[in-house]
Amino acid sequence: MDLVDPRIENYALAHTSPFAGLLAEAAGQTREEMPSPGMMTAVPEGRLLQALIKLSGARRVLEVGTFTGVGALLMAEALPDDGELITIERDEGHAAIARGHFADSPLGDRITLIEGDAREEIERVPPPLDLVYIDAWKPDYEHYYGAAVPLLSPRGVIVADNVLLSGSVLDAGDNDSARGIVAFNERVQADERVHNVLLTVGDGLMLAWRA
Helix, strand or coil: CCCCCHHHHHHHHHCCCCCCCHHHHHHHHHHHHHHCCCCCCCCHHHHHHHHHHHHHHHCCEEECCCCCCCHHHHHHCCCCCEEEEEECCCCCCHHHHHHEEEEEEECCCEEEEEECCCHHHHHCCCCCEEEEEECCCHHHHHHHHHHHHHHEEEEEEEEEEEEEEHHHHHHCCCCCHHHHHHHHHHHHHHHHCCCEECCCCCEEEEEEECC
């Protein structure tokens, strides 16, 4: 299901700051060499994350799901010089690729990559966090969210990607990923600790922040 007319998506993309330099190289390599390049943070979502970091003055960011590191590089670019980005990746191959990109970047010293199961590792991340970006195993979104909310700073925001899952949230059926996303969306909507908005950007973004 096309959530937005592809012509409108292309128009929006043409009027969004493109990736450049090392970021463009990492994104290009991901598109050419990875079997599922759609897992990479796309330009509109990435630039929105940067805007949220800049506008909020965020200094500490957690990313759940590194993939090839494009999203982490994007967010690190928006952080101040003393900013810190922690990113968690379970897949050994993805983590190795991401480490290579971070090593090549002058911003690599802002990024700490943790290789492991995010369900366990997120519990070890010290607060406060100014932004948490969730883009990992969809059936576990509820767990990531539950662990992240207590870690938020007063100005902190959680951003979760793929919360429309190509429209499958309308009829999840026996699709485990869709069912996990539906459960996550409903949990956030019912959580009185936060305000939230579900945006029809890309494959859907859920933003939640302290009420």
